[in-house]
Amino acid sequence: MNDPTGPRPAAPSHLLNAGSLACGADVDTLLEQVADGHARQLTDHQRDCVYCRAAIGELSALWGPVRELAATPVPLPPGLTEAIISRIRRLVRDAGYTLQMTDGGALRIAARIVAALARDAAGRVPGVRLALGRTVPGTLSAAAENVLLSARGTRTAAGVLGRTAVVDLAVAVSYDRPVHHVARDIQKQVAAALRNDLGLRAATVNVVIGDILDATGE
Secondary structure, rough: OOOOOOOOOOOOOHHHHOOEEOOOOEEEHHHHHOOOOOOOOHHHHHHHHHHHHHHHHHHHHHHHHHHHHHHHOOOOOHHHHHHHHHHHHHHHHHOOOOEEOOOOOOEEEEHHHHHHHHHHHOOOOOOOEEEOOOOOOOOOOOOHHHHHOOOOOOOOEEEEOEEEEEEEEEEEEEOOOOOHHHHHHHHHHHHHHHHHHHOOOOEEEEEEEEEEEEEOOO
16 A cells, blocks of 8 residues: 655656546546645545545646636726616616617617517518517407417517517417427527627527417418
8 A cells, every 4th residue: 555645756747638547547537626626635546546646736736826816806997896887777777678889879679679570580480370479460360369368478578688688479380390390490580580680699589389270270
């Protein structure tokens, strides 16, 4: 058995490029142990293994600057906190609108426009027969409208703040299309439309399939 208090053999210079030590221990696992601050919590194997002890010692030395940097307080630039609070207050004042600040001023788009664009983009997805929203004129089939409105959360709704939007959509799809494929296509197309047409940074699209219609619309 090796003396755990004995001198530590020098770690090879290619330690971080090695997949495992001569004893079979994985170097990445040892690095994770060191990075997590458990370098002194040795296993039974590590206590008796000169290779592991040498590697842990070397990795601890290499990881030292990272640990020191992480523990160093980073002073905030003057005025940063106030600027962030001011931006948050501006966003709250404009709740219900997207907000994008440009060199020429502020750009605001009402949530109902976001909802209308989302509904229009969803309607262009193959297999979608009906995308219902709050701004839809009263020209839709009454039966289909009643079916979709009978479920919770089936009206198109858009929550917006800043350049982020979350949209709930309700649609009826053709019976001859895989429903889950259509739903995913709606998510992709609507999210892309909101980003490209409205300049949103992030768009989450939730889809409710409220009905499946055949060729007669029933």
